[in-house]
Amino acid sequence: MTSVGGPAAQPGPGIGSAAPEQPVPPYPGADPAAPPYPYPPAYQVAEPDRFTRFVTRLYDRAPRWAVPLAALGCVAAGVAYALVSDPTRSAPDAAPSCLLKLTTGLDCPGCGGTRALWYALHGDLPAAARHHFLFVFALPFLAYLFVAWAGRQAFGWRLPQLELSPKVLGGFLALWLAFSVARNLPWAPFVALYV
Structure with missing residues (x-):
């Protein structure tokens, strides 16, 4: 049995004790005598391949109106497709082209957009709204956003920017989700939204 006045306890490696100085390698496999800094990079930047270098050079040398013109070409192709295909004249028993509607019979969030x-x-806004109300609602905003962006990119225009807060965007997406659910409900007045 030890007395109260026995030998003093030796400090162990616990709290309050100083650990012996030993070199710690900065990463596995490193020389323990090497200084701990600098650490190796978390990732290695890969050299761009030939195609990436070509696209980057092409982008750097392109005039500033080239990207808006390419985007306008994509919009024009979509408009041309809608005009040429005339989706309003499809046969009543034709198979739908929408994969969701084809497999489930439900209208997807974009059904009726074309x-x-x-x-x-063709200037028939009531019929357009009947097929996809939110598309018609969003169309002027999308057109203005495109014109403001393209004008700034190509010509340096400074049109007022639409400030869409996350709450506005979230509200629009929630409304779109509610519209997508409501147009598939099989009772009145929701059957009027079915396309």
């Missing part, structure tokens, strides 16, 4: 675009291009 028909709405066709009617909007």
Whole structure:
């Protein structure tokens, strides 16, 4: 039995004791005598391949109106497709082209958008809204955003920017989700939204 006045306890490697100085390698396999800094990079930057270098050079040398012109070409191709295909004249028993509608019979969030675009291009906004109300609602905003962006990129225009907060975007997406669910409900008045 030890007395109260026995030998003093030796400090162990616990709290309050100083650990012996030993060199710690900065990463596995490193020389323990090497200084701990600098650490190796977390990732290695890969050299771009030939195609990436070509695209980067092409982008750097392209005039500033080239990207808006390419985007306008994509929009024009979509508009041309809607005009040429005339989605309003499909046969009543034709198989739908929408994969979700083909497999489940349900209208997807975008169903009716091509028909709405066709009617909007022909100036029939009530029919366009009947096929996809939210598309018709969003169309002027999308057109303005595109014109403001393309004008700034190509010509340096400083049109007022639409400030869409996350709450506005979240509200629009929630409304779109509610619209997508409501148009598939099989009772009145929701059956009027079915396309």
